[in-house]
Amino acid sequence: MDRKSMRRKVCILTSAYYVFDGKIFHRHARSLVKAGYDVILIAQHDRDEIIDGVRIVALPKHKNRFQRITSTTLRSLLVAMRQKADVYHLHNPELLPVGVLLKLFTRGRIISDIHEDYPRHIMLKDWIPSHLRRISSLLLERLEMVTAKYFDAVTTPTDPLTDRFRCAKRKVTLYNFPLLGLFKSPGERIAGPNLEFDIIHIGSISQPRLSFMFDVGLELKRGGYDFKWCLLGTPPEIIRWSGSILDRYGLKDNFVLLGQVPHTEVVGYLNRSKVGINHHPPQQRFLVAIPIKLFEYMACSLPVVSSDLPLVRRFVKDQDCAILVRPDDVGEFAAAIGFLLDNPEKARSMGSRGRYLVENVYNWACEERKLLGLYSSVINR
Template sequence: MKAEKSVMMLLSNPATHDVRPLKEALALAKRGFKVMILSWDRERNSPRLSLSGNLLIHRLNLRAPYGQNIRTFIGLLLFYAWCTITSFLYKFQVIHCHDADMFLCGVILKIARLGRVKLIYDMHDHPIAFLDRFPMHDFIVKTILSMAKKYGDSIIVVNEGFVDYLSKIGFPREKITVIMNVPPKAIRGNFRVSNKNQDKFIIFYYGDISAQRGVDKLIEAVTGLEGVELFLAGRGDLVPLLKNLENRYKNIKYLGWISISEIDSLIKKVNLIPSLYMPDNINHILATPGKLFMAMAHGIPVLVPEGSYQAVIVKKYECGIVVDMNDTVKVREAVSKLASSPDLCKKLGENGIKAINELFNWQIMEKRLIRTYNSFIF
């Protein structure tokens, strides 16, 4: 691989389902960059090498669980060692690290090359998301952020909330670029919600089925609510409870773990998408999940928790409803209001599409990504 316009990305998953890194890699490859992703296939289900045009994915097939436990930590150290050794097989000018667990590996590679390569820290989540169960996690987070200030040539974040947060703790704003995890411009909306003869108002939640995401509050709020059905897909510690409730209440349906294509198909048929991160830590407060923008692109109202950066977006662009997720009575009232107001749902959906087409689309973010690369190396 030639050194000219060459990028090495580091990713702690198999690079098969994590949409954001793949979109960035493909955008760079399309512009003539040679991109190689070193990735960790923990389930050993993917080929060791995948090549498509300018994009090469080189995987370590090493079995290990996800989460914060000793087996994962040992596996991560082995992955670091593999990345360090494998990196010497290639020439590259930029190390692009996805999230905190890979940033430390990127620092090692930069030091190993005597600082002759640029280092990008792509902060999908606040570092606490990976460390909250570790002893001394506050100290480790401060260390990571301090190293990011010292070694990071560019910091990519997912929204302006992260920019404000990082600038307050000493990061130069000129080193920070906002690249949001957003879809392409919306082609058409889902205005099924405007059909007043519709039998059911369908809510679709997908992702981590846990109390941290407020799923227990959502279930409590809509259980037995007439005319409303709640579909849930994903994994998490609340699945046993969910299966029990599914047997007792007709309007609760658990779909299990479903594919991205199945999610995309189901989204087009629903009326409301909750994007729930309970704002009980800095990562949940700042997060703007991809499902928020996916719902907006399809013209579907979103339900988000008060006190989050998501709430700032939803209020500003009037594309959904903001509610205190700890107050299940208010959540129930909010859902009932939307279920009985198809015209309101249509208006919120139209506002979401407008915001996507004007501000929150991948065409805009792709230009920012290329501009960031060109600004400091090419």
């Protein structure tokens, strides 16, 4: 990168995601710093600071959704305008109007990062009155399309999502593949009797999906399995809700529900586990999604039991690293988990195959080149 481009300033905005989010901070922001950009990350945090070369400008933590959508979004705009950045990279749908104003009143380029199929996601939001969900979904989809034409680029994590934005000036699929540097090599994994969890699920989870996992756990227990199942990244309200359910099922000693931990600490939990779980029902938003947890399990040499969904199948079918089962079949999930617990050699073989695929194909290195290429084309257009 020449001296002029090294002075380019990038401002990344998120009004909702964790400041040290694996994608936003560890992959995007740190990759841009490494490439010589001056990177500012505007996100909810308790203080301004510089971490790994990323200058974090802290937003106050919101107390509820309304505050996030209103005052936090407004503050994001005001802070972003003061940065006078060359590129503004937006990571939440409520920031789309912010992007329009930044485009109007600054000379910055705007990149919209679409993390998932938000219009379909809205249809499942319990906090939105049912009679308002459809109109909210339609309005958001319209806003996404209008801003895609106006902004300088759109990025998404899957090809089906990217295909929605044919109207965009530039569009790039950046797969959420893991950073190999965050994951230990197979020889460094904690093994044998030191393993703390038989089963692990990482990432946020809803009540219906957690209920499904409790049903799978109950099926395992009926089958004679004495297991420990870790759910890492569970929202606080879901943890509170789960207590009485676990008591009723007699599973309190089998499930460990933990909240969010820094991305760099997730690997420690994976390395103390035997089987990684990816469960998503066959809803539209999941049919166009590729869960990062799938590749993070593989990076830690864990065999995977996953819902058999189109994009998941594309990456792991016939690769002998995962068992794909019908998304809503409790018995199939339990049987697949039981098989791996009963056959540790097969589980290790599948885990090694998954690690090989991440080392050689499914890692962030190729996606990083695409990210930097996008920035170069946006800045130099």
